[in-house]
Amino acid sequence: MEKVALGTRRxxxxxxxxxxxxxxxxxxxxxxxxxKLQDAMVAAWVPELRREGSMVDKAEFANVYGAIIVSLPANVLAIIAMHETIAAVLRQPDKAKVTQVAMKVGAALQAEFDLQRVHNEGLQERVSMAFIGRLV
Structure with missing residues (x-):
């Protein structure tokens, strides 16, 4: 991907x-x-930042997927969304429905969120054990 971006620039x-x-x-x-979506999510949760008519002003998904969307880096969100969309279109070129693609993207985001959480918990545990080992 980086090679293509560099080639395109030159x-x-x-x-x-x-x-x-x-x-x-x-x-x-x-x-x-x-x-922008992440900023809108944060604004939906913080009353001082909330704006009428924003993209997540009344959206229910802000409470369901908001934590996942805000916690993952924007570039990871973009890659997952692009990957799942292209995969759905390639699997069913004539039948890829928006709702099915959205469900696949949501499932992939949830999986990435869970993976990051497990990774961070393992990292925290290793740091704690290392710290405890120094005290003993």
């Missing part, structure tokens, strides 16, 4: 497959959109 984008070029073109706007 004007050699035609040397790469069309899908790679599209992914590079979609990535930055997708990350920006995810950052």
């Amino acid at each position: 004007g050699a984008g035609t040397e790469f497959p069309a899908v790679s070029r599209l992914l590079v073109e979609w990535y930055r706007p997708m990350v920006t959109a995810m950052e």
